[in-house]
Amino acid sequence: MKSKRLLLALAVIGVLLTAMLFAGCTTPTKPPTTPMATTTPGEQQDLLIATTTSLYDTGLLDDLAGIFGPAYNANLRITAKGTGQALELGQNGDVDVVMVHDRAREDTFLQNGYGVDRRVFAYNYFIIVGPPSDPAGIKNMTPTEAFTTIYEKGQTDPAVVFVSRGDASGTHAREQLLWKNAGYNYSLIRTSGPWYVESGTGMGATLNIANEKDAYTLSDIGTFLAYQGNLTLVPLVTEGDDLLNVYSAMIVNPAKFPDTNVELSKEWINWLISPDTQNLIANYGVEQYGQPLFYPARDNWQLLGVSQAETQDPIP
Amino acid sequence: MIMAGFLEGLSPIAQGIQQAFSLLISLDPQILRITALSLIITMSAVLIGTLISIPLGSAIAYGKFRGRNAVIWLIQTLYAFPTVVIGLIVFLFIRKTGPFGSLDLLFTPQGMIIGQTILVLPIITGLTISALVAVDLTIRDTISSLGATRFQFLISTLKEARFAILAAIALAFGRAISEVGAAIIIGGNIASPGNFWTSTRTLTTAITLETGKGDIALSIALGIILLLIALVINVIISIVQNR
Numbered sequence: 001m002k003s004k005r006l007l008l009a010l011a012v013i014g015v016l017l018t019a020m021l022f023a024g025c026t027t028p029t030k031p032p033t034t035p036m037a038t039t040t041p042g043e044q045q046d047l048l049i050a051t052t053t054s055l056y057d058t059g060l061l062d063d064l065a066g067i068f069g070p071a072y073n074a075n076l077r078i079t080a081k082g083t084g085q086a087l088e089l090g091q092n093g094d095v096d097v098v099m100v101h102d103r104a105r106e107d108t109f110l111q112n113g114y115g116v117d118r119r120v121f122a123y124n125y126f127i128i129v130g131p132p133s134d135p136a137g138i139k140n141m142t143p144t145e146a147f148t149t150i151y152e153k154g155q156t157d158p159a160v161v162f163v164s165r166g167d168a169s170g171t172h173a174r175e176q177l178l179w180k181n182a183g184y185n186y187s188l189i190r191t192s193g194p195w196y197v198e199s200g201t202g203m204g205a206t207l208n209i210a211n212e213k214d215a216y217t218l219s220d221i222g223t224f225l226a227y228q229g230n231l232t233l234v235p236l237v238t239e240g241d242d243l244l245n246v247y248s249a250m251i252v253n254p255a256k257f258p259d260t261n262v263e264l265s266k267e268w269i270n271w272l273i274s275p276d277t278q279n280l281i282a283n284y285g286v287e288q289y290g291q292p293l294f295y296p297a298r299d300n301w302q303l304l305g306v307s308q309a310e311t312q313d314p315i316p
Numbered sequence: 317m318i319m320a321g322f323l324e325g326l327s328p329i330a331q332g333i334q335q336a337f338s339l340l341i342s343l344d345p346q347i348l349r350i351t352a353l354s355l356i357i358t359m360s361a362v363l364i365g366t367l368i369s370i371p372l373g374s375a376i377a378y379g380k381f382r383g384r385n386a387v388i389w390l391i392q393t394l395y396a397f398p399t400v401v402i403g404l405i406v407f408l409f410i411r412k413t414g415p416f417g418s419l420d421l422l423f424t425p426q427g428m429i430i431g432q433t434i435l436v437l438p439i440i441t442g443l444t445i446s447a448l449v450a451v452d453l454t455i456r457d458t459i460s461s462l463g464a465t466r467f468q469f470l471i472s473t474l475k476e477a478r479f480a481i482l483a484a485i486a487l488a489f490g491r492a493i494s495e496v497g498a499a500i501i502i503g504g505n506i507a508s509p510g511n512f513w514t515s516t517r518t519l520t521t522a523i524t525l526e527t528g529k530g531d532i533a534l535s536i537a538l539g540i541i542l543l544l545i546a547l548v549i550n551v552i553i554s555i556v557q558n559r
Contacts, residue, residue, distance in 0.1 A: 044510055048423060066509070075510030079423060080525070093412035094422050202525075257412060259420070 047264045048077045050089045051099040052170055053202035055247065056080035058226040058293050060284050061099070067280070068271055074264055080202065082169025090114055090250070093257030096265045099249045101170035101220075106248055115250035117315045120306050121272040122247040122281050122294040126174055128237035129207070129224060130216035135159040138216070143240040144182040150216055151184065154195025161215035164190075165206050166198025174245070175218045181242060207231060220245050222293035225285065246297070246304050251315075270314040273298065328532075335533030336540060346507075346534070351541050354518040357425050358493040361432030365440050366485055368433075373444030374470055388445060394438035399431075400497030406431045407501050423504045423516055431498035436488035443484030447477035479556045486556070490549045494542060496520035 055061045056078060065076040081089065083100040090098040091114045098115065100106060109115045128138065128146050136153040138146035153160040165172040176186045190196060197215070199206040203223040210217040211231045224235065237243075249272060251265040271277055278296035285293040297304060301311040339347055376387060408414055410421040410430070421427035451473045459472045474481070499505075503516030505525045519538045527535045 046508075046511070046514055062507075069510050075508050075514060077423065077506045077508045077514055079504035079506050093417075259412070 044073050044075050045261060045264050046075045046077060047097065047261055047268055048095045049097045049099060050079050050081050050086035050095040052083045052086060052101055053080045054220045054223045055099055057202060057204035058222045060294060063284060068268060072267055082167045084168025090252045093252055093259065095252060096261045097249055097251055097268060099247065101245055101247045102173045103246060105173065106250065113256060114253055116253050117269065118248050118250045118310060119269050119273050120246055120248045120297045120304060120311050122297055123304055124221045124245050124294050126218055126243040126245050127221050127224060127235045128216060129219055129233040130236050131214040132232060132234050134236060139236045141237055143178050143237055143242055146237045147178050147182045151189065155193060160195055161213055162196050163206055163210040163213065163215045163217040164196065164198045166200045171203060171218060171220060178242060225289045225293050266315045273312055332532040332536050336536035339533055339537045340540065347537055349512060349515065350517055350519055350522050350538060353425065353515055354493055357428050357518060358432060358489060360429045361492055362436055362485060362489045364433045365436035365488060369437055369440035370444055373441045374448060377445040377448035391438045391442040395442060397435060397438060399435060399495040402431050402434050403498030403501030406498065423506055425513065425516060427502045428499055428516060431502045432492040435495060436492050439488040439491060440484050444481055447480035448473055451476045479559055482556050483553045486549045486553045490546055493545055494520060496524055500524060
């Protein structure tokens with residue numbers, strides 16, 4: 001008889017929980033948008049963001065979401081993907097906003113009408129990191145020299161290994177560009193031997209893999225600094241024009257996907273490029289890591305090679 | 317040298333475990349949310365799965381139709397349905413451009429329930445079939461000879477097989493709560509502090525992705541909870557089977 005009661009209890013718990021779950025879902029998640037969300041205490045709204053892993057792995061986005069959410073009565077739902085996956089989700093209308101760092105693919109995304117209203121909100125630099133022993137001897141080379149050397153030494157010296165993101169992320173795109181700039185055909189590099197491995201995962205996880213393998217990898221400086229405490233890897237190549245790393249946000253085109261929460265998307269992006277938030281970005285992590293992880297885009301548009309409007313004009 | 321390195325390497329693990337326990341003892345709200353969400357998603361999936369599987373399993377167990385053996389064989393093959401494949405299939409169907417895109421299920425707990433329901437269906441159905449078929453023939457004959465209607469016959473045999481079926485449900489629960497492939501593809505490991513019901517961060521996805529983020533204490537704490545859940549399930553199964 002005990003088992004009957006147990007079964008009954010389990011069933012009741014299950015039914016109650018399911019009821020709770022569906023009760024939770026029946027509240028409209030996307031009510032008609034109120035343009036003045038800051039002043040109108042309306043119903044909380046959802047904003048779904050697909051982001052490049054570096055903004056998430058460094059903790060920056062959680063930090064910013066923690067300030068924006070309560071202030072705008074918004075529930076920011078963030079899924080961390082590589083730039084490629086984030087753009088793919090945007091192309092299918094599965095998210096409201098994409099936050100990425102690959103200018104070339106962003107341009108295609110905008111030209112094909114999948115996204116609108118790009119704003120540039122932050123930048124930092126890519127760096128080539130590797131084991132302190134630096135078996136290929138690339139320290140202080142230019143990025144393309146360093147890549148050439150890693151490739152050549154990798155052919156003969158088993159201690160020289162390079163870990164690629166291999167996930168169509170923005171960092172992976174930059175790595176491919178650097179191989180191209182160094183005069184190599186990327187598909188040949190990929191298959192040229194055991195010195196080249198692909199992690200297929202986010203920046204943080206890739207740094208951990210490179211660390212375990214005593215290998216070289218390309219990273220954005222922000223994620224590297226955030227993870228440095230647990231790594232023996234050191235920065236080896238930190239300077240070069242082709243290492244600039246620019247982060248943008250775009251709204252998924254409401255003309256293609258009417259479900260996009262345009263108003264809240266605009267508020268989020270406009271808030272990102274506002275002087276106060278730019279200050280937050282500039283100071284993020286300084287106390288903990290001794291230097292900023294990201295730089296504000298606002299007054300640096302010339303350095304970034306983008307229009308001034310793209311860094312500071314609010315989306316109308 | 318190796319010994320010194322070994323001992324030195326143990327200290328961050330010990331530290332992580334220590335921090336994990338202090339998180340557990342302090343009932344860290346993040347841990348409570350993640351655990352509650354995991355339990356709700358899996359319980360819902362198992363409940364839905366059970367409601368479908370028991371009638372389905374009964375129909376197949378006592379049904380006489382062409383291809384019955386093939387169906388059973390197929391169901392048993394699906395015990396090992398790779399969860400990432402379930403995740404991929406569900407993802408393709410529920411994304412905006414997919415056939416069920418208008419339902420807005422991607423990156424929601426409801427979407428994850430669908431994935432886990434697909435996972436538990438063959439397990440509960442298949443084991444229900446085995447349980448019903450295993451009910452002693454003499455018992456079945458007795459029930460029939462007492463002039464039971466088909467419905468009465470089914471209820472009686474289900475009663476006979478109840479412990480095995482309950483064990484099947486517990487087994488399915490254990491597999492669903494510990495799966496990660498479908499949960500990451502469908503859910504996306506979203507923390508949504510503003511609204512519990514739009515969060516998709518479960519025990520397994522948090523361990524997978526937050527470890528990469530360096531949050532070791534959290535991951536260890538969640539791992540301990542998963543193990544405790546597995547322990548509870550095993551205790552239930554063994555209590556039930558010892559009857």
